[in-house]
Amino acid sequence: MRRLLSLLLAAVIVASPALGQSQDDGFLAAIGELREASFQDKERIVERLSESGHASARPVLAAWLDDRLYVRPRDQKIFIVKSTDDSLASFDLVDPVSLKDAGSGTRDDLTKIGTNNHLRRQLKIAVARFDLSSSDTNVRLAAVQQMLRALDEPSIALLRKRIGLETDAAVKAEIETGLALVALDDSDPKVRLDGIAVLAHRLRPDVRNRLASLLEKSADGSFTEGDAGVRKAAAAAVRTIDRRRALYSGVETLFFGLSLGSVLVLIAIGLAITFGVMGVINMAHGELMMLGAYTVYVVQLAMPNHIGASVLVAIPTAFLVAGVAGVVLERTIIRFLYGRPLETLLATFGVSLVLQQLVRSIFSANNRAVETPAWMSGTLQLNEALAITFNRLYIVIFTMIVFAVVLIVLKHTRLGLDIRAVSQNRAMARAMGVRSEWVDAMTFGLGSGIAGVAGVALSQLTNVGPNLGQSYIIDSFMVVVFGGVGNLWGTLIGGMSMGIVNKLLEPYAGAVLGKIFVLVALILFIQRRPRGLFPQVGRAAEAQ
Amino acid sequence: MRVAQRLRTSLREDPGGAAFLALLAGAALVVVVLNRVVSGSSPLHLSTYALTLIGKYLCYATLALAVDLIWGYCGILSLGHAAFFALGGYAMGMYLMRQIGPRGVYGHPVLPDFMVFLNWQKLPWFWLGFNHFWFALVMMALVPAAVAFVFGWLAFRARVTGVYLSIMTQALSYALMLAFFRNDMGFGGNNGFTDFKDILGFDLHEDSTRVVLLVATAAALAATYLACRAIVGSRAGRVIRAIRDAESRTRFLGYRVDSYKLWVFVFSAVVAGVAGALYVPQVGIINPSEFAPINSIEVVIWVAVGGRGTLFGAAAGAVLVNYAKTFFTGALPEVWLYALGALFVLVTLFLPRGLMGLISRLRHARGGDDAVFLTISTPQSRVGVSVGSKAR
Numbered sequence: 021m022r023r024l025l026s027l028l029l030a031a032v033i034v035a036s037p038a039l040g041q042s043q044d045d046g047f048l049a050a051i052g053e054l055r056e057a058s059f060q061d062k063e064r065i066v067e068r069l070s071e072s073g074h075a076s077a078r079p080v081l082a083a084w085l086d087d088r089l090y091v092r093p094r095d096q097k098i099f100i101v102k103s104t105d106d107s108l109a110s111f112d113l114v115d116p117v118s119l120k121d122a123g124s125g126t127r128d129d130l131t132k133i134g135t136n137n138h139l140r141r142q143l144k145i146a147v148a149r150f151d152l153s154s155s156d157t158n159v160r161l162a163a164v165q166q167m168l169r170a171l172d173e174p175s176i177a178l179l180r181k182r183i184g185l186e187t188d189a190a191v192k193a194e195i196e197t198g199l200a201l202v203a204l205d206d207s208d209p210k211v212r213l214d215g216i217a218v219l220a221h222r223l224r225p226d227v228r229n230r231l232a233s234l235l236e237k238s239a240d241g242s243f244t245e246g247d248a249g250v251r252k253a254a255a256a257a258v259r260t261i262d263r264r265r266a267l268y269s270g271v272e273t274l275f276f277g278l279s280l281g282s283v284l285v286l287i288a289i290g291l292a293i294t295f296g297v298m299g300v301i302n303m304a305h306g307e308l309m310m311l312g313a314y315t316v317y318v319v320q321l322a323m324p325n326h327i328g329a330s331v332l333v334a335i336p337t338a339f340l341v342a343g344v345a346g347v348v349l350e351r352t353i354i355r356f357l358y359g360r361p362l363e364t365l366l367a368t369f370g371v372s373l374v375l376q377q378l379v380r381s382i383f384s385a386n387n388r389a390v391e392t393p394a395w396m397s398g399t400l401q402l403n404e405a406l407a408i409t410f411n412r413l414y415i416v417i418f419t420m421i422v423f424a425v426v427l428i429v430l431k432h433t434r435l436g437l438d439i440r441a442v443s444q445n446r447a448m449a450r451a452m453g454v455r456s457e458w459v460d461a462m463t464f465g466l467g468s469g470i471a472g473v474a475g476v477a478l479s480q481l482t483n484v485g486p487n488l489g490q491s492y493i494i495d496s497f498m499v500v501v502f503g504g505v506g507n508l509w510g511t512l513i514g515g516m517s518m519g520i521v522n523k524l525l526e527p528y529a530g531a532v533l534g535k536i537f538v539l540v541a542l543i544l545f546i547q548r549r550p551r552g553l554f555p556q557v558g559r560a561a562e563a564q
Numbered sequence: 565m566r567v568a569q570r571l572r573t574s575l576r577e578d579p580g581g582a583a584f585l586a587l588l589a590g591a592a593l594v595v596v597v598l599n600r601v602v603s604g605s606s607p608l609h610l611s612t613y614a615l616t617l618i619g620k621y622l623c624y625a626t627l628a629l630a631v632d633l634i635w636g637y638c639g640i641l642s643l644g645h646a647a648f649f650a651l652g653g654y655a656m657g658m659y660l661m662r663q664i665g666p667r668g669v670y671g672h673p674v675l676p677d678f679m680v681f682l683n684w685q686k687l688p689w690f691w692l693g694f695n696h697f698w699f700a701l702v703m704m705a706l707v708p709a710a711v712a713f714v715f716g717w718l719a720f721r722a723r724v725t726g727v728y729l730s731i732m733t734q735a736l737s738y739a740l741m742l743a744f745f746r747n748d749m750g751f752g753g754n755n756g757f758t759d760f761k762d763i764l765g766f767d768l769h770e771d772s773t774r775v776v777l778l779v780a781t782a783a784a785l786a787a788t789y790l791a792c793r794a795i796v797g798s799r800a801g802r803v804i805r806a807i808r809d810a811e812s813r814t815r816f817l818g819y820r821v822d823s824y825k826l827w828v829f830v831f832s833a834v835v836a837g838v839a840g841a842l843y844v845p846q847v848g849i850i851n852p853s854e855f856a857p858i859n860s861i862e863v864v865i866w867v868a869v870g871g872r873g874t875l876f877g878a879a880a881g882a883v884l885v886n887y888a889k890t891f892f893t894g895a896l897p898e899v900w901l902y903a904l905g906a907l908f909v910l911v912t913l914f915l916p917r918g919l920m921g922l923i924s925r926l927r928h929a930r931g932g933d934d935a936v937f938l939t940i941s942t943p944q945s946r947v948g949v950s951v952g953s954k955a956r
Contacts (some may be wrong), residue, residue: 042571106585235600301730303861353909363916365730366865366911367908369865370904372914373902373904374905374906374909490858494734494738494857497731498735501732532745539736539738539742540739541731542735543715543736544718546728550722
């Protein structure tokens, strides 16, 4: 009744600025009494503060709980201290009513307002009560999690009360989990069974372990859990949880595989064009990716205040930089070597050495720091057993976009038509008026540009240094050869399946051995199907 | 006697090769004399460091012969020969590690230092036997041969050719590199083998041992040259060249193309393994970076610079490029990669037949006798299959 009244009072007070003044006074008076209060008085003051409805009540109580509430004996004023870190020479003070900065004071000037265990429990509940009624779901969730870490009678009571009012599903589930865990300790087997029924739907490892502990035997051979029915239910619940966790970890592995596969596809798409469509063994492909990665670095140097946008700016820039490099490479070297793939291998390998040394001369041999934009970090928590990091998710999406764009360019644009015409029958295409030389340059430029775009993605995943390209070149060739030369869909499926197989092997074999297995499997696969997963058929293939 | 007789006739038909062997023998002799007979104070004295360096070049030249045989004559561009080289080197390294015996840092009577460091209790089975020199000798040929045989048997039967084969050999050596980097493999992981003490009881740090090793390397190079020459001069050699120039036609004529390719490949791998085995005691270290794909590609450029399909050209290319590498990395380290890169580009663009091709062209221009070179390498010999757009 008294609380209701004070709430009503608080509502009136907030509505009126004049009364707000008097509310501040009352709040200040309550705090002021802390100076000489006994522990019993303090408990009453905690209650008064919690019921005051004042905006500063929670900060004051939380500070008190953290031992950050001090009195200055000189003028008998009470302050919140921002941090009591021992390394600080002086304390930054905050006014407890207005929560504004109030200068600083030395350690000697201030006396801590003490607490004891009982008072701390009361403070904890008081703060939790504030948080539980917060309008912010995250605050409520954090409060529940905080309370579950050390449950005692008053917290349980508070949670029981809260569960009826809670509207958010996640917070409600969290409270239910906590109460169900409490129920496992109940003396009534029926309550314990109810608790297990709730927990069987959870995925958290601590819940699973708690349920599994019901099945253990103590030292004298008797079960810790006396009731056979409860044990049976717990065993079933553990099985359910294990099965679902296995499923989700399978989904997670699959996703890791997809994201690794996306990287492989991304680094291979450019090569699928230069190698697959043009028949050029471009060993400088890795270095074109390296150029793309360094482009991100330079763009970030140019716009240090807009890191978030820098990556988006870098994508077209890297396409241009690597694409122009590719066109130059094609015009000066590769066009003299068409039809001699092994010699393009040697010449472009020379180019790759020159490019590596070039970035060493310009940017030094050390790795350069490329920043990750804030929107790319963080995780997407799908449920208690499955979290997906944003950068992996973005790489999958990005690869799909790049793949779709390349497909559209090749299938639905004039340039794509020319590219396909020249690659199928050069002489006939020329006879029909296609400028085959120009198409060659553009095709190589397109493939190289895509390599540059892949470099932008790599800059977010790995070190940006002169050796970046070398570490990916073999992988990208493997993807193209595995998928079937001259077939973009083959590259997609080849890369994705390589990524997934790699991640499936990793838990059993380790990262390096898994990779070795994949390489050996590929070598064997190529013996069985020398033209890859999706070989070209018809006359074009015969001509090879 | 008949061997000597045949040797004499074959060298008479191959004046370039005779000159090469004479040059090799002369160089080995001069180097030994300058190191052993001329006193240390004389400006003509050759330091043991330089002697070892020359020994290293000769190992590379042997490796280049192996690659030239398979690439220049059979048209198979192998990007895995550094792996065979390293496998031979590891076989020798294992023998040398066993020779250290209890003189290691940890003083264990049997286990090499790195195994003691990794808490291994006993020698893994694949190390057994490596305390015998003869066993290591067999292994340095047998292991590369076995790897090449299995790989080649699978690949050639499935008619994996040209670019695909190159990429597969590269993947093979990359996989081997990753494997040898693992500590669990029992080959010393990252660090590989080093700190060798002696070979056959002779101290590896002694100048005299080094001289013997150099002479042995020169002898191996000469023997390899003669063996390769014998192969390419034989009827089989003609088939091999026919495979290079027109694989399908050779097959249709009834030759077992796959077997020819397989045996040349295996022989070439053995040569590479022997070169690696001679290399390790001279440089005193072997580690997984020897498997790196870039090493294999570098060998190919030595051959391309010298002139593929000319054997002694390949050997000369190996020595020249490596001398340039030593010079540049010492004097102008930042220029080396530019120079090597430019070399790749320029040689493929302007000297498709390498320095030997250039020499023959110059001689031809002066109206000299060009017969030797023309029979060895024809300008039409484009290597490998084309998957190029122009071919479609």
